[in-house]
Amino acid sequence: MNLQSLFPVTLSTQWHDADKFSLDENLKRWLLDPKSLTARLKSNCEQFRIELPGQRIESCQESEAVPLIPQDADVLVREVLLYCDDKPQVFARSLLPIASLTGKEQALANLGTQSLGQVLFNNPSLKRQVIEVAEFDATSTVVKMVKKLACTDNLTPVAENLWGRRSIFVLEGKPLMVAEVFLPGAFAYQIAENSEAKHA
Numbered sequence: 001m002n003l004q005s006l007f008p009v010t011l012s013t014q015w016h017d018a019d020k021f022s023l024d025e026n027l028k029r030w031l032l033d034p035k036s037l038t039a040r041l042k043s044n045c046e047q048f049r050i051e052l053p054g055q056r057i058e059s060c061q062e063s064e065a066v067p068l069i070p071q072d073a074d075v076l077v078r079e080v081l082l083y084c085d086d087k088p089q090v091f092a093r094s095l096l097p098i099a100s101l102t103g104k105e106q107a108l109a110n111l112g113t114q115s116l117g118q119v120l121f122n123n124p125s126l127k128r129q130v131i132e133v134a135e136f137d138a139t140s141t142v143v144k145m146v147k148k149l150a151c152t153d154n155l156t157p158v159a160e161n162l163w164g165r166r167s168i169f170v171l172e173g174k175p176l177m178v179a180e181v182f183l184p185g186a187f188a189y190q191i192a193e194n195s196e197a198k199h200a
């Protein structure tokens with residue numbers, strides 16, 4: 001499938017504190033893990049890769065605005081799919097404020113299919129703010145994207161709602177936002193004894 005045709009998926013939802021939900025333990029561990037998702041996925045598969053359906057500069061929409069990234073701020077929107085052994089595990093949408101892409105951080109605009117997380121978590125200045133959680137039902141743009149993707153990629157059909165997380169990172173004192181949604185069949189939805197039990 002021509003992944004560019006998926007872009008932009010967008011993610012308009014209400015984000016909540018995780019305590020609002022009674023979550024399966026394994027899912028909760030994946031949603032609230034403060035470390036790099038890239039690194040964790042890599043440790044669970046042989047072949048990890050990122051696909052980049054697209055990125056473009058937009059004005060931050062009111063529905064995505066947060067105190068550190070206000071409405072109408074110019075942001076580079078980056079949407080990616082993270083694959084483990086050719087199976088899409090995660091959809092991610094990041095907002096990189098243009099005002100944050102200064103100095104060495106200009107490189108974040110040209111990552112291509114390199115992981116944003118690899119750059120973020122290699123910087124000792126990185127601060128991650130609270131991780132919020134959201135549930136995505138059949139009416140969501142991300143579930144609609146999954147249904148399109150399932151026609152070609154080996155994606156498990158969407159049986160249940162999908163779960164995602166969002167947090168603000170501050171890198172060298174400059175904010176950026178990362179939102180990730182676990183796709184059907186992701187390790188995050190496997191029952192604990194089948195996924196990473198050894199790492200528990």
Ligand SMILES: C=C(O[C@@H]1C=C(C(=O)O)C=C[C@H]1O)C(=O)O
Pocket residue numbers: 035036037038039050078079080082090092093094114115116117118120178180
């Ligand atoms: C923030 C991370 O980076 C990952 C890679 C992303 C990208 O390359 O755009 C986006 C979100 C994350 O899933 C991470 O690895 O934790």
